[in-house]
Amino acid sequence: MHSTTNFPLRGPARIEINEVAPRDGLQIEPVVVPTDAKVALLEALSACGFARIEATSFTSAKAIPALADAEAVMHRMRRAEGVRYTVLVPNLRGLERALSCRPDEVNLVMSASETHNRANLRMTRAQSQAQLLAMIEVARAAGVPVNISLSTVFGCPFEGEVAIDAVMALARSFAEAGADGITLCDTTGMAYPTQVRAVCETFRRELPATGLTIHLHNTRGMGLANALAAWETGVSRFDAAAGGLGGCPYAPGASGNVATEELVHMFASMGVDTGVDLQRLLGIIGELPTVVEREVCSQLLRAGPRLRTHQPPAWLAEHFAAQ
Amino acid sequence: MHSTTNFPLRGPARIEINEVAPRDGLQIEPVVVPTDAKVALLEALSACGFARIEATSFTSAKAIPALADAEAVMHRMRRAEGVRYTVLVPNLRGLERALSCRPDEVNLVMSASETHNRANLRMTRAQSQAQLLAMIEVARAAGVPVNISLSTVFGCPFEGEVAIDAVMALARSFAEAGADGITLCDTTGMAYPTQVRAVCETFRRELPATGLTIHLHNTRGMGLANALAAWETGVSRFDAAAGGLGGCPYAPGASGNVATEELVHMFASMGVDTGVDLQRLLGIIGELPTVVEREVCSQLLRAGPRLRTHQPPAWLAEHFAAQ
Structure with a gap:
């Protein structure tokens, strides 16, 4: 799978992927995936080499019935060594x-x-910010690392452009309160490469000690272009969802998260170490339709990795032998 | 449509797009589009602001029945000022x-x-090269500019990696024979960004006087990432197909060309002048299903340009007024 030619890299030689399909993907699927199937998916993904997996969300069962079994999932699944299991938490109760x-x-x-x-x-926002600051304190007291995901950083489906100053003010407050990492999310696929570069550069300059993850959607086809732009500024942590699951219920027509397999394939083609076993991951994606009970449109699964070659047409040898 | 924030550009401030859907798209559609519909499509595209449009192909009617009406198309369509109409030609007879x-x-x-x-x-290849050199001479004698499209530059679906030396040897022979431009084609979507950068840099260094166009496919999701990489080396001419039509019959599962609307949208978002009226183009893409008699999966048509905002949910005002 890795490229035979090594062209110069303009970003980190190693990246980490946070697989978010079990949470960000499954939460908006119309079917409620049974707990056993979720556990099986998590265990299969755990064997792929991901640095992090977002396993579930501790939201109210009323708000997101699809993930009402968060505790059961966390207790039942076997955790793999080397994988950090993260969970989404919207409030103090969660x-x-x-x-x-x-x-x-x-x-x-x-x-x-x-x-x-x-x-x-x-x-x-003020209410959310205050609540998150309180939650950071509680988590830190419990000795659990905290990441903050900021949505709509690169654009809001209701308001349009979002000021980078507003993003950085929030990020700074959470970093100062002791958040270990911050994820800048392109919730509805509004990010574009020069903007991603500028935002990532600003973040890394102003908060160099805070781990930065980028969460991209492929809504307008720019997912991998934006990942490339972020990586070239030194970003080495990416969220992605197997099969491109996920989306945003408030942005009609929005397609899902950047597909993990496409992100892994691009970086691996360039010779960047993602830690992820692409063949194993593609095997899991091939089974996703039985999990979510719908077709999963994975371009990479359909086309195969770039060096999967094909037999020439049968007439070729004969045609040229006859010349 | 253009971005309100101007982030620094690392490539040309203006690019030219060669719309290839009428040729590269229609040639592999299972339906034969009637001449009138082709002419209507070409005239509609002509009003969008493209620098070039690949109008048809002078191939044998047996090889590509879908484009058997090449002369009729060329004679009937009204040409727009400012648009250069190019045609694909496979041999001397064509x-x-x-x-x-x-x-x-x-x-x-x-x-x-x-x-x-x-x-x-x-x-x-030797036979093709000799024939193309002879054709360059004939075209030059007729006073018609010549472009050469080199397929499988970034990988071959039968052979795998393609040596850049082989590409440059061909390119050099055509440039020396007087070709005005050369298009490097990622025929089956095997290109990846660091490779695109290296190949474009090599080409521009070795053949600085030869116009360079890049032709990308989105087979593995990297279309726009590769366009970005090429643009950052100074490339300012891109092939693209409205609605992402096209593909390659020899690479099963290959999706089509980079979608023009996504390419235009990305560059316009960055503040790069493409010359193309995106709204008008999206209107044409909305009608493509009636032309090709199948659904056309345009992510951008579905999601809309990034700053197309939505109304917040109706309960929002009431909920917060009540607080």
Whole structure:
């Protein structure tokens, strides 16, 4: 799979992928995937070499019925060595539930834009920020690392452009409160490469000690272009969802997360070490339709890795032998 | 549509797009599009602001029945000022036919890899190269500019990696014979960004006076990432197909060309001038299903340009007023 030619790299030689399909993917599927199937998916993904896996979300069962079995999933699944299992947590009640399951990290979330935060979390940004700061304290007291995912960093489906200053003000407050990492999310696929570069450069300059993850969607086809732009600024952590599962219920027509297999394939083609076994991952993606009970449109699964060659047409040898 | 924030550009501020859907797209559609519909499509595309449009192909009607009406198309369509109409020409017989239609450019084609050339053109590379050199002479004598499209430059679906030396040897021979431009084609979507960068840099260093166009496919999701990599080396001419039509019959599962609307949208988002009216183009893409009698999966048409904002949910105002 790795390239035979080594062209110069303009970014990190090694990246880490956080596989988010079990949470970000399954939460918006119309079918509720049974706990056993979730556990099986998580265990299969655990064998692929991911640095992190977002296993589930401790949201209210009313808000996201698809992930109502968060505790059961966390307790039943066998954890693989070397994988950090992170869980999404929207509020203090969820944090208590999450901490009881001994995650390796909790991932707290709010939006960079006011309207999206209100629509998605039913709180003002100020309310969310205060709550997240309190949650950071609780998690730190429990000794659990905290990541903050900021939604709509690269654009808001309600407001349009989002000011980088608003993003950095939130990021700074969480970093100062002791968050270990921050994920900048392109929630509805509005990011474009020069913007991604500028935002990542600003973040890395202003908060060099805070781990930066980039979460991209492929809504307008720019997912991998944006990943490339981020990587070239030194970003080495990416969220991605197997099969490109996921999306955003507030952006009609939005396609899902950047597909993990395409992200892995691009970086591996360039000779960047992702840690992920692409063949094994493609095997899992081939089974996803039975998990989510719909077709999963994975371009890479269909086309195969770039060096999967084909037999020439049968007439070829004869045609040229006859010349 | 253009971005409100201007982030630094690392490539040309202006690019030219060669719309290839009428040729590269329609040639592999299972339906034969009637001449009138082709002419209507070409005239609609002509009003979008493209620098070049590949209008048809002067191939034998037996090989590509879908484009058997090349002369009729060229004679019937009204040409727009400022657009250069190019036509694909595979051999000397096709060149005679093409020249009788007064194209603004002829586009000759062969593959960089031996097996693909044999499969696609039923000739050895040496035979193709000799024929193209003869055709360049005929076209130049007729005063018509010549472009050469080299297929499988970034990988061959039969052979795997393709040596850049083989590509450059062909390119050099055509440039020395007087070809005005050369298109490096990622025929089956095997290109990856560091490779694209290296190949484009080599080409521009060794043949600085020869116009370079890049032709990308999105087979493995890397289309726009590769376009970005090429642009950052200074490339300013891109092939693309409206709605991502096209593909390669010899690479099962291969999806089509980079979608013009996604290429235009990415560059326009960055503030790069493409010359193309995206709204008008999206209108045409919306009608493509009636032309090709199948669904056309345009992510951008579905999601809309990045700054197409949505109304917040209706409950939002009431919910926060009540607080």
